[in-house]
Amino acid sequence: MIKEKFSEGDSFFHKLDPRVKIIVALFFSVIVAVTDKYTSLSGGLLFAVGAVAVARLRTKEIVSRLLVVNSFIFFLWLMLPFTFPGKNIYTLGSLNISQEGIKYAFLITIKSNSIILAGIALLSTSSIFNLVHALRHLHFPDKLTQLFFFTYRYTQTIHSEYIRLNNAIKIRGFKARTNFHTYRTYAYLVGMMLVRSYDRSKRVYNAMLCRGFKGKFWTLNHFVFKKSELITGIMMISYIIGLVLLP
Amino acid sequence: MHISEGILSAPVLITGVSLTATAVGYGLKKMDYKQMPKVAILSSVFFVASLIHVPLGPSSVHLILNGVTGVLLGWSAFPAILVALALQGVLFQFGGITTLGVNTFNMALPAIICFYLFNRGVRSENNFIVLILAFVCGFLAVLLSGVMVAAALVFTGEPFIQAAKLVIIAHLPVMILEGVLTAFCIGFLRKVRPEILNV
Numbered sequence: 256m257i258k259e260k261f262s263e264g265d266s267f268f269h270k271l272d273p274r275v276k277i278i279v280a281l282f283f284s285v286i287v288a289v290t291d292k293y294t295s296l297s298g299g300l301l302f303a304v305g306a307v308a309v310a311r312l313r314t315k316e317i318v319s320r321l322l323v324v325n326s327f328i329f330f331l332w333l334m335l336p337f338t339f340p341g342k343n344i345y346t347l348g349s350l351n352i353s354q355e356g357i358k359y360a361f362l363i364t365i366k367s368n369s370i371i372l373a374g375i376a377l378l379s380t381s382s383i384f385n386l387v388h389a390l391r392h393l394h395f396p397d398k399l400t401q402l403f404f405f406t407y408r409y410t411q412t413i414h415s416e417y418i419r420l421n422n423a424i425k426i427r428g429f430k431a432r433t434n435f436h437t438y439r440t441y442a443y444l445v446g447m448m449l450v451r452s453y454d455r456s457k458r459v460y461n462a463m464l465c466r467g468f469k470g471k472f473w474t475l476n477h478f479v480f481k482k483s484e485l486i487t488g489i490m491m492i493s494y495i496i497g498l499v500l501l502p
Numbered sequence: 503m504h505i506s507e508g509i510l511s512a513p514v515l516i517t518g519v520s521l522t523a524t525a526v527g528y529g530l531k532k533m534d535y536k537q538m539p540k541v542a543i544l545s546s547v548f549f550v551a552s553l554i555h556v557p558l559g560p561s562s563v564h565l566i567l568n569g570v571t572g573v574l575l576g577w578s579a580f581p582a583i584l585v586a587l588a589l590q591g592v593l594f595q596f597g598g599i600t601t602l603g604v605n606t607f608n609m610a611l612p613a614i615i616c617f618y619l620f621n622r623g624v625r626s627e628n629n630f631i632v633l634i635l636a637f638v639c640g641f642l643a644v645l646l647s648g649v650m651v652a653a654a655l656v657f658t659g660e661p662f663i664q665a666a667k668l669v670i671i672a673h674l675p676v677m678i679l680e681g682v683l684t685a686f687c688i689g690f691l692r693k694v695r696p697e698i699l700n701v
Binding site: 280285323330378403408412441453460 | 504507508509510512513515526527530533535536538539540541542543544545546547549550551553554556557558560565567570581582584585586588589591592593594595596598599600602660661662663664665668679682684685686687690691694695698
């Protein structure tokens with residue numbers, strides 16, 4: 256089972272309307288991604304860290320997510336200071352470390368972490384179903400949101416199918432190594448996943464047709480938009496606009 | 503092969519979003535509700551495959567399988583890959599909102615190219631030809647994705663040229679592995695359930 260680890264909780268962000276959260280997350284990410292001013296970016300990082308704190312999530316889990324993101328950033332730190340043209344501040348053998356390169360790598364690190372943290376606080380605190388539901392209300396194409404629903408549902412079944420097949424090959428003494436046998440085994444495993452889920456999807460679709468599915472998903476619990484949530488949304492957006500206006 | 507948030511420049515991000523939006527729109531238009539379950543299945547398999555780590559020498563890599571996705575889905579590969587990457591973003595924070603456009607395009611365009619190149623070939627009668635073409639399909643899909651990731655980095659700025667070269671070089675073994683896996687996988691589907699291969 257693939258868990259939505261951050262979606263459970265009763266913090267402020269867990270309760271906030273997902274439509275507001277999606278809009279704020281989108282707005283925040285775009286602004287942070289295109290800004291190069293330190294003042295704005297520090298304000299952005301403050302917002303992201305604050306939001307995660309308010310969402311009261313497990314620190315250990317957040318740190319492990321950040322480690323994954325920063326492992327890629329780490330490679331940029333190994334390269335950018337040497338390849339970025341600018342004022343030379345230190346010479347390491349035949350390599351020059353430029354001040355601008357370090358600044359640039361630092362900028363990327365702040366941006367990346369801010370966007371990821373804001374994403375955790377704003378998006379991952381909702382369940383996938385609620386997020387997709389919100390996307391429908393925000394007038395995303397009907398087919399796309401339906402595909403989301405189906406895919407998320409199948410992801411769970413296919414993942415448990417994978418675990419089952421993986422256990423089956425392990426019980427038979429399979430050890431993964433770098434050889435043809437391993438690759439063939441994994442390819443057949445993926446093939447088997449495809450075959451089984453393909454059959455299942457046909458059964459599910461036929462069952463849906465039997466129950467009168469005509470290409471439309473009906474939603475039973477609608478979001479009720481509260482005035483306080485609108486105000487919260489406007490306040491967060493104004494803060495983000497404020498970041499851009501900073502000197 | 504995700505590009506993280508905060509690295510690419512605004513023009514590259516905007517180009518990615520607009521190209522992906524157009525292609526996803528076209529893909530959705532061509533897909534009818536009857537195909538929905540199949541597209542969703544392949545989208546989920548694409549997602550789950552990224553969680554499967556296969557040993558490669560001293561380290562391990564996860565499967566990508568965008569070649570297989572492309573050959574089996576055609577243009578629907580665009581919405582399928584978009585949805586899978588969005589799920590990865592929300593569930594595991596691999597990639598985020600602003601890079602979704604670029605990352606989808608980098609994965610899905612090679613899938614479509616593979617569809618046009620190998621669509622007929624992998625359904626041929628000759629077993630040997632199918633295996634060879636499926637290998638090339640898996641290999642090429644990862645190669646093209648790597649080249650596109652590199653291009654996105656280089657268009658962002660000259661200093662990224664080293665990083666871009668490294669991305670392609672680091673993916674060379676992955677290309678071979680994906681080629682081998684794609685060949686075995688298509689071969690398996692041909693034997694076990696040939697109707698899945700019919701778009």
